[in-house]
Amino acid sequence: MKKKGIFGGTFDPIHNGHLHVAYEALYNLKLDEIIFIPSGNPPHKTNKIVTDAKIRYGLVKMVVKDEKKFKVSDYEIKKNGLSYTYETLEFFNKLEPNTQWYFITGADCLMEIYTWKNIDAIFNSCKFVVFNRSGYKKEDILKQKSEVESKFDKEIIFLDIPILEISSTLIRSKIKEGKNISYLVPKNLNETLKKMNVYR
Numbered sequence: 098m099k100k101k102g103i104f105g106g107t108f109d110p111i112h113n114g115h116l117h118v119a120y121e122a123l124y125n126l127k128l129d130e131i132i133f134i135p136s137g138n139p140p141h142k143t144n145k146i147v148t149d150a151k152i153r154y155g156l157v158k159m160v161v162k163d164e165k166k167f168k169v170s171d172y173e174i175k176k177n178g179l180s181y182t183y184e185t186l187e188f189f190n191k192l193e194p195n196t197q198w199y200f201i202t203g204a205d206c207l208m209e210i211y212t213w214k215n216i217d218a219i220f221n222s223c224k225f226v227v228f229n230r231s232g233y234k235k236e237d238i239l240k241q242k243s244e245v246e247s248k249f250d251k252e253i254i255f256l257d258i259p260i261l262e263i264s265s266t267l268i269r270s271k272i273k274e275g276k277n278i279s280y281l282v283p284k285n286l287n288e289t290l291k292k293m294n295v296y297r
Contacts, residue, residue, distance in 0.1 A: 098195055098196065099130075100127065100128050101128060102123065102200075103201065104131055105133075105185065106135070107153065107265070108157050109148050109265045111157045111286065112282045114264070117258075117259075119131050121258040122226060122228070128199060131167050131168070133167065135150060135169070135174060137174040138178065138179050140179045140180070150173075160283050181214050182200070182213060186198060186218070190222050203227070203229075203230045204227055204229050204233040204238045205233065206227070207238065208237075208238075227253055228256040229255075229256070242255055263281050268282065
């Protein structure tokens with residue numbers, strides 16, 4: 098049975114921190130592949146301005162095109178309505194029923210898990226993987242992990258990996274200020290963003 102990771106996010110824009118998490122998950126969990134899924138219409142960001150989904154998808158696709166074990170999916174972008182995780186997992190399980198899916202997300206999502214729709218369906222359709230993020234203490238993450246595991250009788254995998262202090266918010270603000278971002282994003286993305294006015 099193949100083991101594949103689903104790595105969802107707004108990726109606004111994708112950066113070295115995202116690639117760092119993806120590679121750590123790939124190696125630590127011995128995955129065959131990781132699929133990046135830029136969110137189309139995320140329910141938790143309905144009050145925030147998010148860059149056009151097609152632009153974000155195009156940038157992710159460009160960044161991962163030469164990475165053999167990375168793919169990108171436009172499922173959530175093409176889907177009508179809000180992008181719910183349980184529906185995404187349902188889609189991929191039907192698409193590849195003989196694949197063990199690993200859903201990769203940050204500690205911030207674990208802390209907000211009770212606000213998610215159909216949590217039972219999520220835990221029943223994948224192995225749930227959480228990576229640490231800046232702003233969260235390890236003991237708080239592990240405490241929440243234990244509580245959620247107990248409540249839903251499911252194991253959550255905690256990826257205790259080095260934190261890269263990079264965020265899409267930081268990159269967008271640096272671009273607006275005309276500052277260098279070459280050390281925060283892949284080279285091809287840096288060159289492309291210089292030619293685009295998307296974050297200026």
